[in-house]
Amino acid sequence: MAPPTKPRIPLSRERVLRSAVAFADQGGIASLSMRKLGDALGVEAMSLYNHVANKSELLDGMVDLVFSEIDLPLGGAGWKTAMRQRAVSARQALLRHRWAIGLMESRASPGPATLRHHDAVIGSLRHAGFSIEMAAHAYSALDSYIYGFALQEASLPFDTAAETAEVAEMIFNQFPADEYPHLTELTVEHVLQPGYDYGNEFEFGLDLILDGLERARNTT
Amino acid sequence: MAPPTKPRIPLSRERVLRSAVAFADQGGIASLSMRKLGDALGVEAMSLYNHVANKSELLDGMVDLVFSEIDLPLGGAGWKTAMRQRAVSARQALLRHRWAIGLMESRASPGPATLRHHDAVIGSLRHAGFSIEMAAHAYSALDSYIYGFALQEASLPFDTAAETAEVAEMIFNQFPADEYPHLTELTVEHVLQPGYDYGNEFEFGLDLILDGLERARNTT
DNA sequence: CTTGACAACCTTACATCGTAAGTCTACTCT
DNA sequence: AGAGTAGACTTACGATGTAAGGTTGTCAAG
Numbered sequence: 001m002a003p004p005t006k007p008r009i010p011l012s013r014e015r016v017l018r019s020a021v022a023f024a025d026q027g028g029i030a031s032l033s034m035r036k037l038g039d040a041l042g043v044e045a046m047s048l049y050n051h052v053a054n055k056s057e058l059l060d061g062m063v064d065l066v067f068s069e070i071d072l073p074l075g076g077a078g079w080k081t082a083m084r085q086r087a088v089s090a091r092q093a094l095l096r097h098r099w100a101i102g103l104m105e106s107r108a109s110p111g112p113a114t115l116r117h118h119d120a121v122i123g124s125l126r127h128a129g130f131s132i133e134m135a136a137h138a139y140s141a142l143d144s145y146i147y148g149f150a151l152q153e154a155s156l157p158f159d160t161a162a163e164t165a166e167v168a169e170m171i172f173n174q175f176p177a178d179e180y181p182h183l184t185e186l187t188v189e190h191v192l193q194p195g196y197d198y199g200n201e202f203e204f205g206l207d208l209i210l211d212g213l214e215r216a217r218n219t220t
Numbered sequence: 221m222a223p224p225t226k227p228r229i230p231l232s233r234e235r236v237l238r239s240a241v242a243f244a245d246q247g248g249i250a251s252l253s254m255r256k257l258g259d260a261l262g263v264e265a266m267s268l269y270n271h272v273a274n275k276s277e278l279l280d281g282m283v284d285l286v287f288s289e290i291d292l293p294l295g296g297a298g299w300k301t302a303m304r305q306r307a308v309s310a311r312q313a314l315l316r317h318r319w320a321i322g323l324m325e326s327r328a329s330p331g332p333a334t335l336r337h338h339d340a341v342i343g344s345l346r347h348a349g350f351s352i353e354m355a356a357h358a359y360s361a362l363d364s365y366i367y368g369f370a371l372q373e374a375s376l377p378f379d380t381a382a383e384t385a386e387v388a389e390m391i392f393n394q395f396p397a398d399e400y401p402h403l404t405e406l407t408v409e410h411v412l413q414p415g416y417d418y419g420n421e422f423e424f425g426l427d428l429i430l431d432g433l434e435r436a437r438n439t440t
Numbered sequence: 441c442t443t444g445a446c447a448a449c450c451t452t453a454c455a456t457c458g459t460a461a462g463t464c465t466a467c468t469c470t
Numbered sequence: 471a472g473a474g475t476a477g478a479c480t481t482a483c484g485a486t487g488t489a490a491g492g493t494t495g496t497c498a499a500g
Contacts, residue, residue, distance in 0.1 A: 030326070098325070099325070101325055101371075102322055102323075102324075102325030102326055103322075104322075104371060104375050105318070105319070105321055105322030105371060105374045105375050106250070106322055106375070107375065108375065108377035109377070109391075110391070112395070115391070115395075115399075115400050115403060116400065118400070118403050119399075119400035119401070119402050119403040120402075122402040122403055122405075122406050123401070123402035126402055126405075132405065132406055132409055132410050133410060135406060136406060136410050136411075136421070137421060137424045137425070139406075140369070140372070140418070140421040140424070140425060141365070141421075141424065141425030141428055143368065143372065144364075144365050144368035144369040144371075144372055144425055145361070145364050145365050145368055145425075146368065147367075147368035147371050147372065148363065148364035148365055148366065148367035148368025148369070148371065149360070149364040149368070151321075151324060151325060151364075151367050151368065151371060152360070152363065152364055152367065154325045155324050155325050155326070155327065155328065157328035157329070171329075171330070171335070175332070175335070179335075179339075180335050180336065180338070180339035181339070181343070182339050182340075182342040182343035182346055183335060183338050183339040183342055185342075185346075185352065186342050186352055186355065186356060186359075189352050190352050190353065190356055191356075198360070201356070201357060201360040201361075204357045204360070204361065205357070205360060205361030205364055205365070205429070208361055208428070208429055208432035208433065208436065209425070209428055209429065209432070211432060212428035212429070212431060212432050213428065216428065
């Protein structure tokens, strides 16, 4: 008998982007090629081009998908709470998809989810009484901090305490023991202490900025 | 007569790295290939491998070279001045070499200039009386902000006012006029106003963090 | 002066990449 | 039944990183 027509799920831009994100999450962005992505979808590389114009647009779409995972600031509870919560959500999304932050430097055309996100943040600040100029200040300060933190977190070559110790040893073994005394001190007495987790630094800096913004808003 | 032996300047790791940085400054990091870099140095691609182990190590070296351009915090004038000045210097270096910030996500092994820089910053804070823990807080907050700001600046698809207007129009033309009202408002009434320069936002956020750190240091 | 080791450069070759161009096939709409 | 089309596939090309091995110029030891 003739084989039943293949029950293959049809491709779609949506499915391509989601697979690409999953692929990058697992193997890193460098290992994402059109051919391998095709393989993962049971399809030849060139078929992908029916759904994305080229690889650059694929990457744009992936970044926008990550942005769509970030909670929009909620309206009810005051701007500080709203800003803190969306900052935490943004960090989580960028931590789930570590490759995303490195892509941003080269992506110039923001997608709809990205724009919607920005719009919601600015709107939240404006509704709380921020002037346009203050909203721009706040927006820049907060986003810079969030992205920068995510960038540092993504580039940290260790996750667990054991890895941390290993990496620290490897680095310091390359140089005389007293070459970087303060860095060594901070590493030994802080970073290598049990319970250390760089991620905990996030909230300190975040609150610094939020408190500063509150003061600045009341002044100006 | 026999042509004199070619007066070619010999290659060196130094020269390779400097050329690579210059090349990336001009054409973007994506256009930097071993062959083209070889061409720029009057040499075949494979000759570069006598001076750098592979392309990844080349990129590491380039990032470290950028770090070496950042002024170390100076000792005399109080930690706030020192931190502000090195922050400004860091931003300038990252602006001169826009590709550098995008590389950081993927570079895991810091070079000597990078380590020396970190050591000097921590040392400056410690000498100013910061506890180890507070120094770690301050360090994380400041660097996150600096890198994040540089990342946003590098990914901004416009430099001049004319470009800004062009890009804004292009983006908003893709969507209904009222799709992103707050973003539109901020763009029209702030970003597109004469004299706007995103770079000016840097100092606002920086002072926010520095003032916050001062307060936090006095409290704890 | 010869020799031989070694560093620095070059040549060739290969797998992999993004993607242009063209083809095939199975629906959908008349 | 026939035409059109969307979405898959095939083939092919130039560019990339780099492994393997060949060539040459310099310099120290014999």
